[in-house]
């Protein structure tokens with residue numbers, strides 16, 4: 427197997443909670459707490475989990491927009507040293523992010539041609555004429571008319587604006603896009619158009635995606651693999667079809683139980699698992715398994731130690747003392 431395009435190891439982002447008169451840290455919000463993940467070239471990995479579990483923070487730390495507290499991020503086999511301005515610059519050619527809200531992502535004063543050409547200008551790519559040509563090419567790539575380049579963002583609908591944001595993200599020919607809830611702010615009727623555009627671009631350009639989403643029915647069609655996050659940790663990762671068909675972790679199972687099944691007979695016989703209580707605060711997570719306070723299967727061992735992610739199938743791992751017990755050390 428070839429080396430992954432993106433490789434994240436033991437990544438941590440802890441935010442200080444400041445208090446007292448001197449503003450010293452009185453605690454830490456462990457938003458991301460030891461995450462490992464790989465994305466292969468041309469692959470899409472969906473990152474799912476409840477609001478506040480650390481998805482956006484993980485995406486931002488991969489990009490270097492958020493300084494990690496620990497761990498490593500490697501792109502194409504090379505470790506990225508975040509914080510170094512040169513690294514950040516070359517990284518923005520490799521990876522780009524598309525956020526949820528296309529309205530705030532575009533400067534209302536610039537024409538969309540200027541917005542799309544901005545990354546090219548910042549990186550000193552091409553002459554003014556070449557940049558204009560590239561803008562035309564990018565607009566048609568995302569299904570917009572070249573004449574649109576002269577207009578300001580307020581002339582466009584939400585879906586069109588997200589196309590413009592995607593065109594700008596592609597300007598420098600990145601290999602990986604981090605898509606943070608890219609359709610959640612859009613009208614339901616146009617979400618599938620944008621998702622289809624992203625799938626089409628992935629095929630045509632060989633892109634890799636980290637697709638952050640809380641909408642599991644979208645993830646099922648969109649992503650090759652899925653990573654389920656709970657309170658700063660990954661609890662299960664595997665091929666989408668495997669995880670959706672036979673979730674191992676009780677949290678994955680609960681999340682998926684809320685997703686409608688395509689087969690009406692299967693849907694009628696399915697049981698919805700409603701989790702008790704809210705997500706605990708990442709500033710004060712439970713000891714042992716982070717899911718223990720809401721888990722229907724919890725046993726005493728789950729309060730004692732944090733379960734590691736262990737293989738449960740091909741390219742499939744889960745972190746659960748009950749469903750995926752780690753092998754006892756031999757000897």
Ligand SMILES: Nc1ncnc2c1ncn2[C@@H]1O[C@H](COP(=O)(O)OP(=O)(O)OP(=O)(O)O)[C@@H](O)[C@H]1O
Nearest residue numbers: 441455457476477478479480481482483484640708
């Ligand atoms: N800059 C920050 N300072 C302090 N705490 C933060 C900061 N950014 C995020 N957090 C906290 O880190 C945790 C994870 O937040 P994050 O935004 O990554 O979650 P998320 O999974 O993306 O949620 P959502 O689905 O709502 O977008 C939350 O408890 C959040 O309050």
Ligand SMILES: [Mg+2]
Nearest residue numbers: 481482483606
């Ligand atoms: Mg988020």
